[in-house]
Amino acid sequence: MVHEWALAEAVLYSLLDVTKKYSDHKIKEVVIEVGELQGIDLEVLKFALKELAKSLGLEDVLFRVEVTEAEFRCRSCGFTWKLSDVRKKLDEATREAIHFVPDIVHTFIQCPRCGSPDYEIVRGRGVCLKSILLEKSST
């Protein structure tokens, strides 16, 4: 699943923006939060981050990836559930589709209690840079 490369690229381009903004600083450590719904292969993502970092002069950055469990709350009846409660019902093709565009989960999963497709993704979607630790350059 080379979609991880696209996200790794997104992370690194964001970091390049940060280095431009703080040109007298170096990035030491970045914590990336990935929603479980993205269905990311962490090993592939970490590998992609390392490889791309090398090509962009960011090889000294330490990357930490945290996965947030996906959780849903029904807007119709208030029931809450987790992706892990329903994942078994999804076939391989559907999982792949959700991996590409996580929000289409609304097409494939309904509230386990009332069947409504109108629910909130409380957490566990998207990608974000949770923190970026900068250090003043020694030179």
Added chain:
Amino acid sequence: MPEVDTPREVKYLDPRVAIIRHRVEHVGNVVAIASGKGGVGKTTLATLSALVLSKRGLRVGLLDLDFNCPACHIVLGAQDAKPREEYGLVPPKVYGVEFMSIAMFVGDKEVPMRGVDIVNAMIEILAITRWSKLDLLLIDLPPGTSDEVLEVARLLKHKLKTILVTTPSRLSIAGVRKLWEVLKKLNVPTLGLVINMVRNINEIKAVEEEVRKWGIENVATLPYDSELENAIGSPDKLLNTEVAREIRRFWDKVLEVMMAPQQRTPG
């Protein structure tokens, strides 16, 4: 920390937003087809424009961002088109047009999403789709001035231009005027306006007068064509319709304005 000044900065930054700019770096122009009301011909205009311009030798992309009711794939007859995975998603080519749609992931199933989901889906699709070097990327939007329009303006602001569509009906014009106001406030330029499904040339006088007041120079009319329905799904047939001929004429003028300051790359 031994070093001075270590701000733990930019919390909760979505990195996908930063990459979107790079994804359209080699796209000359991004043009969204928009309207105030539904059913006025945005999808028809977006898809036929893509076909007409591709045929003319331009490198064209078509992105269907009407998540609730994607239809470009039906017009193109491209129900089976699928993207290729390669460091992201490479859009398939349909009749020479690089094409991307949510239908490639959900098929003909419904997509009941609210604003926050729509925005996330849009960010994801724009972040992972790898367009090649294009002269023009056309975007088909849903009607109105809600999430899709506002978000596409936010994410692609540096490149975005629009073409507005209306029918001769006052109801449709009232809608498109609101859209035009919003776009103006967002500083998104309007390249032209298309009055579609015209049955009688007298009925467009009032519309033309109205939109000239807005300062839109390029106003085109497309006839109502009862044969269009039969051509849906067959690009060759579509390209032979009266509507396609008028769309070609409209683009002659649009391209003159749009491509003027930059080099046009041969296809």
